Amino acid sequence: MEKNDDNYKVIRQQAIEFVKNHCILYGYIEMHCLIDAIRNMDISELYVVELAREVFDELGLIPGEYNIYEKFSNVVDSIHGLDNKNIIEIGGGRFPRLAKRIRLKQKNGSITVYDPNLHVEFDSKRFKLRRRRANAYTDVNNCDLIIGLMPCKGAETLLDLALKNRKDFVLWLCEGGPHGDEFDFFEGEDEWKNYMIDRAKSGVEANGMGKLKVKTINEFSDKYPIIYNER
Numbered sequence: 542m543e544k545n546d547d548n549y550k551v552i553r554q555q556a557i558e559f560v561k562n563h564c565i566l567y568g569y570i571e572m573h574c575l576i577d578a579i580r581n582m583d584i585s586e587l588y589v590v591e592l593a594r595e596v597f598d599e600l601g602l603i604p605g606e607y608n609i610y611e612k613f614s615n616v617v618d619s620i621h622g623l624d625n626k627n628i629i630e631i632g633g634g635r636f637p638r639l640a641k642r643i644r645l646k647q648k649n650g651s652i653t654v655y656d657p658n659l660h661v662e663f664d665s666k667r668f669k670l671r672r673r674r675a676n677a678y679t680d681v682n683n684c685d686l687i688i689g690l691m692p693c694k695g696a697e698t699l700l701d702l703a704l705k706n707r708k709d710f711v712l713w714l715c716e717g718g719p720h721g722d723e724f725d726f727f728e729g730e731d732e733w734k735n736y737m738i739d740r741a742k743s744g745v746e747a748n749g750m751g752k753l754k755v756k757t758i759n760e761f762s763d764k765y766p767i768i769y770n771e772r
């Protein structure tokens with residue numbers, strides 16, 4: 542669907558209304574950047590801005606072939622399986638679209654999301670939303686699998702938790718490292734990405750978690766790979 546397609550104009554307007562109705566969740570500048578992104582992108586590009594893709598998916602407006610949440614849930618399923626797993630997701634976003642999808646696909650098991658940006662806290666036996674950061678002390682004892690879809694700096698926490706506790710993991714990297722954090726010492730995205738891959742590879746092997754695999758999803762991004770362990 543192109544930017545000027547009439548149907549897409551209607552969909553876009555719905556998304557903009559949704560954002561305005563939830564303005565409390567966004568800062569002033571963030572909300573205007575988000576509306577601008579929605580106005581200027583065609584639907585196949587929406588995956589680029591996570592705030593926009595969350596909104597469109599919350600409204601059920603992203604067709605399967607453009608849906609990064611659908612894609613990643615299928616990838617995780619094909620690698621480690623979703624059913625009967627207690628899963629932790631780090632960096633689920635404001636509207637935890639990936640976790641909701643996974644919850645619907647699981648017949649048994651649970652999913653717990655950590656993100657300080659979550660729009661709400663929620664607690665049920667099989668679906669939990671924790672509005673806080675995951676850190677080195679986050680309890681992962683009862684979990685079988687740790688996942689993250691482009692969780693920015695949360696990628697480092699995810700990897701630390703998975704390796705320290707020998708938990709299976711699937712992590713879709715993004716440009717998360719060099720975000721201007723004063724403690725970052727990386728020159729740029731590539732350096733951070735390579736560091737994460739090297740660190741994951743040696744950690745997986747040293748901890749007897751099998752081998753590190755690296756997968757690229759061309760439809761969405763060939764720049765940032767998915768990394769996971771395979772036992």
Ligand SMILES: C[S@@+](CC[C@H](N)C(=O)[O-])C[C@H]1O[C@@H](n2cnc3c(N)ncnc32)[C@H](O)[C@@H]1O
Nearest residue numbers: 591632633634655656658674675690692694695
């Ligand atoms: C680029 S967004 C991705 C959101 C969502 N996964 C998506 O793809 O639509 C990154 C998210 O990671 C979260 N995050 C970063 N570090 C985190 C941590 N240590 N624990 C939990 N969430 C974290 C941020 O708050 C942000 O919402």
